[in-house]
Amino acid sequence: MSDNRYVLVLSEKCSDQQLNFIIGQLSKNGLQGTLEDSEDGKVVLVTASKQCLESKAEEIGLEVPINKCNEGDLKLCMPFTTKILESDFFPLPSVEKCLTSGQRSLLLRLAIEDISVSIDLLPQYQIVLPKRLTNVKRVKLMTALKHSKPHVIEECFPLHDLEAKSALWKKIQSNPIQVPITAVREYFGEEVAFYFAWMNFFNITLIFPGLVGLYLHFMRPRGVDIDHAKYLPVFAVVVTVWATFFVIFWRRRQSFWAFNWDTIDFERVAEMRPEFFGEIRASPVTDLPEIYYPQWNKMLRYFVSFLAATPMLLLAVKAMLLSLNLNGYIKDHHSIFYVKSLCQYAEPGAIFAQDNPYYGWMVPTLLHSVIILVLNTIYRSIAVWCTDFENHKTTAEWNNSLIIKRFLFEAFDCYLPLFYIAFYRLDINSLRSELVGLFWGDELRRIALEVIVPFVLSWQKSRSAEKKYTTAKKEDVATEVDKQYIKELKEEEYEAFDDYLEMVIQFGYITLFASAMPLCSIISVVFLFIETKSDCFKLMFVNRRPPVRRAANIGVWLTLMQFMTISSIVTNVMLIGFSSEQLQVWFPQLYDFYDNDHWISEGSGRYVVGLVFCMEHLLLIFAALATWMISPESEKLKNRRLRKVYKQKEVEQSKEWQRLLNKAERELVK
Structure with a gap:
C-alpha cells in the first residue's frame, strides 16, 4: 500500500x-x-x-463490517476471512478498501x-x-x-499516512471543544484513542466540581481564609463523590468504546515480549515447548531493581527538604531537616518570605518543579533499564511495571511536600501556598514544553526538511516520500505514558487536597482543554506516528486513579478535622479559643475524632457500595454485546455462509 x-x-x-x-x-x-x-x-x-x-x-x-443484519447503531462485524471477499457479505472488493x-x-x-x-x-x-x-x-x-x-x-x-492525516486534522479543527475519538482511532489505533476519550471524559465531567468550587470561592466572605471557610468541607465531599463516580462511569465509558472497536476481549490474549528469555521446558498445560523463568529469579531481579531506583528517590527527598527550608516550612531549629542557611531567606521581609509583595514565596516551589523535572528525566532511563532487567514475559506486564515505577517517583516528588505541610505541620494556609506554586508550575511548564516548544521545533524541522528536499530535487533524486521520511527521521517518538502521567498527577491535585484549593478544578478545565489540543498538534506535527496498538482500556492508570480516589477520602477528612479549623466553624461548641487560636475543649476530643471517623467511613462505604452496585457495563451495552454474538452465530449457520465455506474447501482441495 x-x-x-x-x-x-x-x-x-x-x-x-x-x-x-x-x-x-x-x-x-x-x-x-x-x-x-x-x-x-x-x-x-x-x-x-x-x-x-x-x-x-x-x-x-x-473483525470487519459486513452487509448482513445491520440494525440501527449495531453494525455487525465478523472476523475477516478471504472466503467472504467476493460474496454479498462483504461491502468492498478488498480488505485494503475496508x-x-x-x-x-x-x-x-x-x-x-x-x-x-x-x-x-x-x-x-x-x-x-x-x-x-x-x-x-x-x-x-x-x-x-x-x-x-x-x-x-x-x-x-x-511513516504518517499524509492523506489520512490531513483528513483527521480537518476533523479535529472542525470541533473546537472535543477531539473526534472515532476519527483518532481510525488513524492512530485504539491505544491512542483511549487516551483522548479519557481526556474528553475528564474535561467534561470536571466542569461540575469546577463550577461548585468557583461559586464557593466568590461566596466566601472577604477576610475569611480557607482555614475558616464554612463551606469548603462541603466542597471536599463533592469532589470525593465526583471522583468516585468519575472512576465508575469511566469504566462504563471505556467498555462502550471497547465494544464499538471490537477489542472488548482483546486482553485475553497476552502479547509475548520478544526480549523475554529463560529455559525451554514443556508447558504443564499444553505439553508444548515454552520459555520458562523461575519465580525466585524474578524476585531477585525485582530486589536489584529496587536497589537501583532507591538513590534517585533519596535525591528527590533531598530536593523536597531543601525546597521546604527555602519556603520556611521547617521552623524547628532542632530538627535534622532544618537548614539555617536556607531558612533565613524565608524569614519576614526576606526574598522568599510569605509577605513578599512580588510573590517571592513561589520561587522555591517553581525551582523545586524544575529540579524534579531534571531528576525525572534521569530516573526515566533508570526505570526503563530496571524494567528490562526484571525480564517480564508479556508486554502488558512490562508496561504496568514501568508505569508504576515512574508514577510512584513522580507522585512521591509532587505530593510529599504537600503531605508534610498538611499532616505534620497541620497548616492548611501554607498547604494552599505550596499547592498553588506546584500546580501553576506544572501547568506553565506543560504549556511551555508541550505547546510553545513543539510548535517552534516543528517549524524548524519543516524548514530543515524543505531545504534538504529542495537540494535533492535539484539533483533529480527527490520524491514526496523522500521529503517525508527525511522530516520524520528527526522527530521524536510519541509516549502516551508522559501524557497520562501528567493528567493523573493533576487528578491527584484536584482530589487529594480539595478543601485547600477549591479553584483547582475549574482552572484544570481550562488547562485540560489546552492540553488536549496541544497533544493533538504534537501527535500530528511534532512526533512520529506511534505504532498502532490494540487496547481494551487505559490499563493500570484506572487502578491508580481508584487508589487515589480512596486516598482522597482519607486526606480530605483529615484536612477538615485536624489540619484546619473548618470543623470548628460547624461545631464551635467542641472548641475553646485562647492564645489566638481554637483548641479542642477538654473532654471533646473523643467527639472530634468520632466525627472525623464517621465522615471517613461513611464516604468509604458510599464509594464501596457505588462501585459494587454500578456495573462496568450498562444494561444496554450488555444487550448489544449479546445480540452481536447471537447475530454472528446466525450468520455462521446461514446457508449462504456455509456455501462459501464449502466452496473455499473445494478450491483448497483442487
Whole structure:
C-alpha cells in the first residue's frame, strides 16, 4: 500500500550482506523493502502486499463490517476471512478498501514483527545475539537485528499516512471543544484513542466540581481564609463523590468504546515480549515447548531493581527538604531537616518570605518543579533499564511495571511536600501556598514544553526538511516520500505514558487536597482543554506516528486513579478535622479559643475524632457500595454485546455462509 510504510533505520555498521538478508526476508513474507539513502544514513521503507494484509487480518481475527443484519447503531462485524471477499457479505472488493489507515498500519507492524528466522542462519550474516536470546531454534527478525552486537537496526517506526492525516486534522479543527475519538482511532489505533476519550471524559465531567468550587470561592466572605471557610468541607465531599463516580462511569465509558472497536476481549490474549528469555521446558498445560523463568529469579531481579531506583528517590527527598527550608516550612531549629542557611531567606521581609509583595514565596516551589523535572528525566532511563532487567514475559506486564515505577517517583516528588505541610505541620494556609506554586508550575511548564516548544521545533524541522528536499530535487533524486521520511527521521517518538502521567498527577491535585484549593478544578478545565489540543498538534506535527496498538482500556492508570480516589477520602477528612479549623466553624461548641487560636475543649476530643471517623467511613462505604452496585457495563451495552454474538452465530449457520465455506474447501482441495 502506498499510504502505509514502515521505516527501518539501519546502523552505520550494517553491511551490504546484512541489508540483502533483511530485504530477502521481507520479500519471503509478502513485504517489500526499498533502500533509501540520505545525509542521515540509510533506511529501508517497508510496504505490504494485498495478500500479506489479508493473511495477517485473518490470522489475528480482525473483525470487519459486513452487509448482513445491520440494525440501527449495531453494525455487525465478523472476523475477516478471504472466503467472504467476493460474496454479498462483504461491502468492498478488498480488505485494503475496508480497513482504516490505522488498521492497515497495525497489520503492517505485525507482519514485520512476526517474521522469524532460524537462529543457525544468523552467524553467516555476522548477526551475533546476546547469550540470553540464543536458547531457541527460531528468533524474531526484528529482535535479532535490534539486539545483535553491533546493532543492525537502530529503530523502526511507521511513516504518517499524509492523506489520512490531513483528513483527521480537518476533523479535529472542525470541533473546537472535543477531539473526534472515532476519527483518532481510525488513524492512530485504539491505544491512542483511549487516551483522548479519557481526556474528553475528564474535561467534561470536571466542569461540575469546577463550577461548585468557583461559586464557593466568590461566596466566601472577604477576610475569611480557607482555614475558616464554612463551606469548603462541603466542597471536599463533592469532589470525593465526583471522583468516585468519575472512576465508575469511566469504566462504563471505556467498555462502550471497547465494544464499538471490537477489542472488548482483546486482553485475553497476552502479547509475548520478544526480549523475554529463560529455559525451554514443556508447558504443564499444553505439553508444548515454552520459555520458562523461575519465580525466585524474578524476585531477585525485582530486589536489584529496587536497589537501583532507591538513590534517585533519596535525591528527590533531598530536593523536597531543601525546597521546604527555602519556603520556611521547617521552623524547628532542632530538627535534622532544618537548614539555617536556607531558612533565613524565608524569614519576614526576606526574598522568599510569605509577605513578599512580588510573590517571592513561589520561587522555591517553581525551582523545586524544575529540579524534579531534571531528576525525572534521569530516573526515566533508570526505570526503563530496571524494567528490562526484571525480564517480564508479556508486554502488558512490562508496561504496568514501568508505569508504576515512574508514577510512584513522580507522585512521591509532587505530593510529599504537600503531605508534610498538611499532616505534620497541620497548616492548611501554607498547604494552599505550596499547592498553588506546584500546580501553576506544572501547568506553565506543560504549556511551555508541550505547546510553545513543539510548535517552534516543528517549524524548524519543516524548514530543515524543505531545504534538504529542495537540494535533492535539484539533483533529480527527490520524491514526496523522500521529503517525508527525511522530516520524520528527526522527530521524536510519541509516549502516551508522559501524557497520562501528567493528567493523573493533576487528578491527584484536584482530589487529594480539595478543601485547600477549591479553584483547582475549574482552572484544570481550562488547562485540560489546552492540553488536549496541544497533544493533538504534537501527535500530528511534532512526533512520529506511534505504532498502532490494540487496547481494551487505559490499563493500570484506572487502578491508580481508584487508589487515589480512596486516598482522597482519607486526606480530605483529615484536612477538615485536624489540619484546619473548618470543623470548628460547624461545631464551635467542641472548641475553646485562647492564645489566638481554637483548641479542642477538654473532654471533646473523643467527639472530634468520632466525627472525623464517621465522615471517613461513611464516604468509604458510599464509594464501596457505588462501585459494587454500578456495573462496568450498562444494561444496554450488555444487550448489544449479546445480540452481536447471537447475530454472528446466525450468520455462521446461514446457508449462504456455509456455501462459501464449502466452496473455499473445494478450491483448497483442487
